[in-house]
Amino acid sequence: xxxxxxKAMHDIxxxxxxxxxxxxxxCEDCGQSVYVYHACRNxxxxxxxxxxxxxxxxxxxxxxxxxxYFHVTVTLPQTLRGVxxxxxxxxxxxxxxxxxxxxxxxxNEKKYLGGQVxxxxxxxxxxxxxxxxxxxxxxxxxxxxDNQGQWINCKNKFLVPxxxxxxxxxxxxxxxxxxxxxxxxxxxxxxxxxxxxxxxCKHYGSGQTAVLQYLSRYVFRIAITNxxxxxxxxxxxxxxxxxxxxxxxxxxxxxxxxxxRRFLQHVxxxxxxxxxxxxxxxxxxxxxxxxxxNRFVLAMIMANAISGEQFNPLTQLQNESAENAQPDENKPxxxxxxxxxxxxxxxxxxxxxxxxxx
Numbered sequence: 001x002x003x004x005x006x007k008a009m010h011d012i013x014x015x016x017x018x019x020x021x022x023x024x025x026x027c028e029d030c031g032q033s034v035y036v037y038h039a040c041r042n043x044x045x046x047x048x049x050x051x052x053x054x055x056x057x058x059x060x061x062x063x064x065x066x067x068x069y070f071h072v073t074v075t076l077p078q079t080l081r082g083v084x085x086x087x088x089x090x091x092x093x094x095x096x097x098x099x100x101x102x103x104x105x106x107x108n109e110k111k112y113l114g115g116q117v118x119x120x121x122x123x124x125x126x127x128x129x130x131x132x133x134x135x136x137x138x139x140x141x142x143x144x145x146d147n148q149g150q151w152i153n154c155k156n157k158f159l160v161p162x163x164x165x166x167x168x169x170x171x172x173x174x175x176x177x178x179x180x181x182x183x184x185x186x187x188x189x190x191x192x193x194x195x196x197x198x199x200x201c202k203h204y205g206s207g208q209t210a211v212l213q214y215l216s217r218y219v220f221r222i223a224i225t226n227x228x229x230x231x232x233x234x235x236x237x238x239x240x241x242x243x244x245x246x247x248x249x250x251x252x253x254x255x256x257x258x259x260x261r262r263f264l265q266h267v268x269x270x271x272x273x274x275x276x277x278x279x280x281x282x283x284x285x286x287x288x289x290x291x292x293x294n295r296f297v298l299a300m301i302m303a304n305a306i307s308g309e310q311f312n313p314l315t316q317l318q319n320e321s322a323e324n325a326q327p328d329e330n331k332p333x334x335x336x337x338x339x340x341x342x343x344x345x346x347x348x349x350x351x352x353x354x355x356x357x358x
Contacts, residue, residue, distance in 0.1 A: 001264075008267045009260075011042035021352040025334065029341035035350070036334055044267050046225045053220050057212075063281060063289050064211055065118070068142025070159045071204040071214065074099040074169055075135040079192040083184055084134050089269045090184075092134070094176055096121050099136045100278040102168045106160040107144060113159070115144025115152040118280030118289070123268075126223045128241030129252050130262035137218045139204070139211065141280065151292065157203040166199040219275055223266040 014020055022037035039048045076084060076095060084091040100119050107113040118141040127133045142154040174193050178185040204210045224239065230251065231238040237259040243250050254262070268274055280289055335342055 002267075002269070004270045005264045005267050007270075008042055008044045008264070011040035012045050015040035015042070015045055015047055018350065019353065022350045024347045024350060025344040026347055027336035027339060027341050028343040028345060030336060030339040032336060032338045033347075034334065034336050034338075034344060037350070044222055046222055049220060056219075057215060060120075060211075060215065061208075063118075063286070063293070064208055065141055065143075065289070065293060066207055068154060068157065068206045069204045069210045069214070070140040070142055070154075071200075071202055072099070072103060072138040072140055072159075072165075073135060073198075073200040074138070075133070075198040077192055077195060077197055079189045079195075081132055081134065083188060085132060085265070087181070087184060089272060090181060092123055092268075092272060092274075094173065094180070095134065096123055096136050096276055098173045098176060099138060099169060100276070102165055102172060103138060103140055103160065104279050106165060106168065107140075112161075113144055113152060113154055115146045116279050117141045117144040119278040120219075120281055121276045121278065122218050123274040124218070124221070125266045125268075128243065129250070130223055130241075130259075130266070132265045137214075139214050139218075142203070142206075145280065145288075145292070151295075159201055159203075162199055162201050165201065166197050169199060170197045223263055 016037045016039055018035075018037060020038040020040060022035060025034040025036065026032075027034055039045070041048050041052075043049070074095065076091075080091075084095075100121050103119060104117065107115065107117045120139040122137045122139075123134070124137060125132060125134045140159060142157075142159065143152055146152055170193065174185075177188075204214060228241065229237065229239045234256075236253050236255055238251060238253045239259075240249050240251050242248070277283065279285070280292075334344060336344065
């Protein structure tokens with residue numbers, strides 16, 4: 001078992017328990033003590049990262065462009081999954097980088113778009129029933145900047161042909177795997193390089209709404225959430241999942257060992273970034289994106305379509321957060337689990353218990 005797997009198990013088991021310390025409050029309504037424990041903040045924990053997600057979304061909202069967006073999905077074939085599972089850092093990096101490079105190469109061709117697009121890539125490794133299924137989701141701007149620095153929009157809600165993207169991805173992935181890891185390349189079944197690889201590309205929508213739907217649906221998703229676990233006893237875990245092909249919800253019942261095995265398949269290696277940016281959204285191009293966004297706003301203001309304050313995505317997000325998400329200063333963050341009261345008084349901090357030596 002990898003150290004990252006052991007750490008994920010330890011952190012999730014200790015999350016919001018006395019092992020991580022916390023705070024003690026007194027409920028003034030019923031007089032009971034209320035214990036609030038700290039979160040583990042492990043990126044694979046299903047109960048953490050709400051505040052972190054909000055801050056990340058605010059940062060990304062500053063870079064949104066008022067254009068169409070496309071959702072591209074690239075999947076590794078079944079014959080490569082064994083190699084991918086045993087060499088995760090190399091293979092995950094390879095699939096994300098190759099998929100993004102293929103989209104950039106095709107969109108740069110004048111017969112398709114003729115400009116540099118922005119790409120946000122997210123790695124997923126699971127199916128609904130927690131089986132191993134590595135694939136990459138890419139959010140792609142429906143337009144790009146040409147060699148003269150001018151913006152070009154895609155036409156007729158079309159980005160690139162799927163068949164051409166699939167063949168290009170297969171060829172590039174084969175060449176890079178052979179160059180970077182010849183031994184792994186030799187272990188792959190030869191029929192892998194002649195079979196059709198699954199690639200999808202669909203128009204996702206326009207503007208902020210499309211991007212927010214994508215970010216909330218794909219970027220911070222983990223293999224399973226607490227609400228999908230229906231029952232648990234000393235031997236089995238029962239959870240539901242959606243069958244994409246049938247369009248129905250299914251129920252699976254697994255032994256505890258099998259459930260943990262499936263979950264740990266999707267714990268990423270230490271230090272691996274599952275969200276990456278390419279093209280216009282690469283960190284080196286952030287200033288260019290802001291200039292481009294200002295140009296869009298200026299053009300729309302000149303056309304009397306909107307006001308500058310009206311278009312600013314960050315301002316809108318902050319206003320919505322102030323109205324809907326941020327609590328009142330006089331309102332407590334927690335409720336009493338005994339009576340449901342909100343009149344809590346802080347008493348003391350609970351330190352993290354010190355581990356004794358053997």
